[in-house]
Amino acid sequence: MDARALEMRLSSLVKGNSPERRKEHVLKAKSQGKKIIGSICPCMPEEVIYAAGMLPWRITGTWDSDVSRAAAYLDLDSCQYCLHSLEALLRGDLDFIDGMVGSDWDDDQRRLYDTWKRVSKPAFYETYSASLNKSSIVVRYRAHELAELASALERFSGHKITDDGLRQAIKVYNQTRRLLQQFYELRKRPVPLISGPEVLGITTASRVMDKAEFNAELQDLLPYLEGRQVAPRSGQPRILVSSDHLDNPRFLEIIEGEGCQVVMDDLDTGSRYFSKLVDEYADDLYLALAWRSADRPGDAAMFGWKEQARQTIQWAKDFRADGVIELFDEFSAARQWRSPIVTREMARENMPFIRISRGYEVTNIEQLRTRVGAFLEMLLEAKSVPGKSIS
Amino acid sequence: MANTEYFEKEIANLKRRIKNIEERPDPRYMKTTKLRYELEVEHLIDMVEAMQDNKPFAEFYEIGQLQSALGFRHGVGGDRVRDPYHYKNIAVNTFGFPEHTCDRTMMALALIISGELPIPRVMTTHRTPCDPHRLSYLAASEFLGVLLFELVKPNSSGEAAIRCFGEQLGELIEFCEKSVAGIKYDEDKLIEILETNHIARGYQIETYELRKRVPCPISPQDVFRIALSPGGHVNPTKALEYCRLYRDELFERAEKGITGVPDEKLRIAWTASAPFGRQTFDLLSRKGVSMPWYHFGVSPAMYGVVPATYGDDSAYGRKLTPLEEVARGGVFANVWGTTAEPWVDSLIKACRELKIDAVVDYLMPGCITTKSLKRITAERLMEELGIPTLDLEGREFFMTEGEIFNMNKKLEEFLDMCIANKK
Numbered sequence: 001m002d003a004r005a006l007e008m009r010l011s012s013l014v015k016g017n018s019p020e021r022r023k024e025h026v027l028k029a030k031s032q033g034k035k036i037i038g039s040i041c042p043c044m045p046e047e048v049i050y051a052a053g054m055l056p057w058r059i060t061g062t063w064d065s066d067v068s069r070a071a072a073y074l075d076l077d078s079c080q081y082c083l084h085s086l087e088a089l090l091r092g093d094l095d096f097i098d099g100m101v102g103s104d105w106d107d108d109q110r111r112l113y114d115t116w117k118r119v120s121k122p123a124f125y126e127t128y129s130a131s132l133n134k135s136s137i138v139v140r141y142r143a144h145e146l147a148e149l150a151s152a153l154e155r156f157s158g159h160k161i162t163d164d165g166l167r168q169a170i171k172v173y174n175q176t177r178r179l180l181q182q183f184y185e186l187r188k189r190p191v192p193l194i195s196g197p198e199v200l201g202i203t204t205a206s207r208v209m210d211k212a213e214f215n216a217e218l219q220d221l222l223p224y225l226e227g228r229q230v231a232p233r234s235g236q237p238r239i240l241v242s243s244d245h246l247d248n249p250r251f252l253e254i255i256e257g258e259g260c261q262v263v264m265d266d267l268d269t270g271s272r273y274f275s276k277l278v279d280e281y282a283d284d285l286y287l288a289l290a291w292r293s294a295d296r297p298g299d300a301a302m303f304g305w306k307e308q309a310r311q312t313i314q315w316a317k318d319f320r321a322d323g324v325i326e327l328f329d330e331f332s333a334a335r336q337w338r339s340p341i342v343t344r345e346m347a348r349e350n351m352p353f354i355r356i357s358r359g360y361e362v363t364n365i366e367q368l369r370t371r372v373g374a375f376l377e378m379l380l381e382a383k384s385v386p387g388k389s390i391s
Numbered sequence: 392m393a394n395t396e397y398f399e400k401e402i403a404n405l406k407r408r409i410k411n412i413e414e415r416p417d418p419r420y421m422k423t424t425k426l427r428y429e430l431e432v433e434h435l436i437d438m439v440e441a442m443q444d445n446k447p448f449a450e451f452y453e454i455g456q457l458q459s460a461l462g463f464r465h466g467v468g469g470d471r472v473r474d475p476y477h478y479k480n481i482a483v484n485t486f487g488f489p490e491h492t493c494d495r496t497m498m499a500l501a502l503i504i505s506g507e508l509p510i511p512r513v514m515t516t517h518r519t520p521c522d523p524h525r526l527s528y529l530a531a532s533e534f535l536g537v538l539l540f541e542l543v544k545p546n547s548s549g550e551a552a553i554r555c556f557g558e559q560l561g562e563l564i565e566f567c568e569k570s571v572a573g574i575k576y577d578e579d580k581l582i583e584i585l586e587t588n589h590i591a592r593g594y595q596i597e598t599y600e601l602r603k604r605v606p607c608p609i610s611p612q613d614v615f616r617i618a619l620s621p622g623g624h625v626n627p628t629k630a631l632e633y634c635r636l637y638r639d640e641l642f643e644r645a646e647k648g649i650t651g652v653p654d655e656k657l658r659i660a661w662t663a664s665a666p667f668g669r670q671t672f673d674l675l676s677r678k679g680v681s682m683p684w685y686h687f688g689v690s691p692a693m694y695g696v697v698p699a700t701y702g703d704d705s706a707y708g709r710k711l712t713p714l715e716e717v718a719r720g721g722v723f724a725n726v727w728g729t730t731a732e733p734w735v736d737s738l739i740k741a742c743r744e745l746k747i748d749a750v751v752d753y754l755m756p757g758c759i760t761t762k763s764l765k766r767i768t769a770e771r772l773m774e775e776l777g778i779p780t781l782d783l784e785g786r787e788f789f790m791t792e793g794e795i796f797n798m799n800k801k802l803e804e805f806l807d808m809c810i811a812n813k814k
Contacts, residue, residue, distance in 0.1 A: 073766045074763045077762075079759075103546075106522050107728065107759040108759055110729070110730060111731075111759060113730070114764065114767060118770075127546045128546065129543060129545055129546055131543045133543045135559060137562065141543075141545055141552075145546070301522075303529065303539070331491075333489065333492065333526060334522070337489055337529065337530050338526075338529075338530075339488075340534065341534065
């Protein structure tokens with residue numbers, strides 16, 4: 001296939017989670033008789049849903065600023081992702097979802113699920129624990145919860161989850177993780193072969209597509225990407241972007257538009273999603289899933305803030321990022337509480353760091369541009385003056 | 392040298408109140424209040440001595456009985472700061488913690504990081520009652536280097552869940568014994584604490600019956616008073632005696648026809664939290680509004696609205712271990728920080744049993760667990776009981792008199808409307 005055709009396939013995959021395209025895979029799954037299980041939790045146990053013959057589907061909220069319907073239920077000063085997701089539900093944008101799997105991730109998500117249950121009365125709703133606690137007692141209990149969830153999913157889908165079926169699902173998902181890890185390696189190059197917005201487009205597309213189909217597509221594209229011709233962007237600072245529930249690539253377009261390259265991320269919709277594999281050869285697959293869930297990189301809502309900051313810093317170093325931009329939801333309690341600890345760790349490691357608040361929808365663009373621009377200027381100045389630090 | 396100034400001030404304040412009661416007893420107020428203050432003074436003096444002797448403190452939220460059974464001292468929260476603006480400034484402007492969050496958690500954190508509360512040697516956290524509470528503990532731990540032990544409360548409440556939590560408490564014991572010199576788990580002491588608290592809870596449940604009476608004989612201030620758990624007190628015998636005398640006095644006052652507010656016109660339930668200070672209570676009294684029910688995390692369990700009975704073998708199909716009983720009475724009994732049903736179902740039950748006419752849903756900044764439930768709460772109260780709800784935005788610590796004035800104005804309008812509709 002020629003480069004132009006591959007570039008078009010890449011572009012199509014990048015747009016997989018755009019408002020115009022994200023339901024394509026839903027329609028395809030429905031035509032195959034599959035049910036759709038939605039979730040907003042970053043650690044949704046997708047393999048179990050997949051093994052039950054259903055499509056796990058990460059919910060994207062509305063990307064415009066009107067949340068008037070959702071504001072009647074949820075506090076306006078609360079997680080904007082939850083607010084916009086509820087808005088999407090109340091507008092009827094998510095009527096195709098057959099069931100929900102939720103967790104105790106945080107208060108915002110719990111209340112979103114409560115509202116969802118009341119308003120939509122979904123045919124299927126189950127929850128699980130989202131903790132990163134590595135106590136063997138807790139992990140064993142989580143495995144027990146996953147097994148119970150699997151039973152409930154079986155009854156709902158009418159499709160038995162066999163050991164082989166679950167093992168196969170884990171293999172498919174591990175393949176997704178490996179492919180995305182390989183894909184991310186392309187960003188380490190002096191001139192990244194793929195832009196920040198393109199990466200986010202692809203990782204979010206993976207969350208709404210059938211995984212086997214996604215794997216096949218990315219597998220085909222990787223050889224092309226290895227030799228992709230991109231315009232050099234010499235001298236531009238390399239940036240790591242950190243956030244939660246960031247699913248609109250436009251944010252990263254704006255950031256890169258100020259003259260930098262987003263070479264890595266610390267996102268639940270990005271690197272944190274595919275880090276760590278499940279032991280697909282384990283005897284107890286539910287236990288293996290539970291261990292992977294406990295061992296994944298942490299989010300601000302979880303225990304271990306210093307470790308999380310150090311993980312971000314290590315990623316920045318691995319990808320030779322010059323600085324870290326945290327785009328935080330102003331009403332994300334976890335990010336707010338965590339910020340003094342992260343700021344302190346960044347300063348300790350002399351990692352240039354800036355925190356910029358954002359809405360869930362792309363808004364206040366000029367403010368964002370101004371602050372990013374100022375940060376990049378400081379980075380460039382620091383690079384031009386040996387020994388100068390801006391952290 | 393430990394900074395005991397905060398507690399010294401508290402002790403002085405409580406002693407002034409005790410002196411005031413002795414010199415100018417007011418029959419409107421309960422006699423046992425003096426004993427309550429004396430118990431608080433005893434507890435605080437013990438804390439001051441413990442701080443000066445460098446005894447280990449801990450913060451085990453909702454599993455305080457285990458904390459005591461391990462030999463830790465327990466600090467107090469940020470309920471009584473006199474200059475909230477000063478502490479908020481410390482936490483927000485000096486250290487960079489969030490501004491729009493629960494007052495109580497912010498004040499407690501500020502007190503700890505400014506050194507005015509003893510720094511705990513170990514803290515535990517889990518997902519009840521709410522994120523601000525859990526996150527503030529994480530913040531204190533990470534900022535100050537305090538050992539933190541994360542407990543996971545499973546989403547379900549069945550036998551496997553309580554067994555899982557009980558086992559985690561076993562791990563916590565090992566962790567504490569290994570990490571803090573001189574700490575040793577005493578199971579006999581834990582059982583004694585649980586049994587003492589169980590007796591006290593029996594007294595509380597009896598007083599719930601009084602709340603059903605019309606007019607309600609218990610004043611809003613006393614409904615708001617958090618019941619004492621005597622088992623972990625420095626003087627548990629005296630503390631338990633207080634609980635009994637308090638119950639007796641409530642019944643005595645009811646028999647004498649002493650009402651909670653003069654000329655009761657309306658009965659309300661109040662949720663979550665409240666402004667600290669007298670103005671709102673004075674308003675309720677002036678309007679003839681009694682408040683038989685204050686709904687917060689463990690109040691349904693404390694007063695028997697939801698079952699959480701120590702020693703009840705039927706609930707889980709077997710006798711629980713002492714550690715599982717700790718979980719049953721605290722973490723598993725908390726209706727906050729979980730799904731909507733426990734919170735709303737128990738509120739509706741209490742409102743029905745106590746003949747509540749209206750509900751004030753108190754919504755504080757950062758209190759997502761309550762604020763983002765407001766519509767469901769209000770809808771269900773109207774659908775199932777036909778009673779209205781006021782979404783009242785407020786704080787525990789208001790920064791200006793104007794803010795509390797405006798809040799009370801909204802409250803007054805709602806109360807007037809409810810009273811007029813009731814006639």
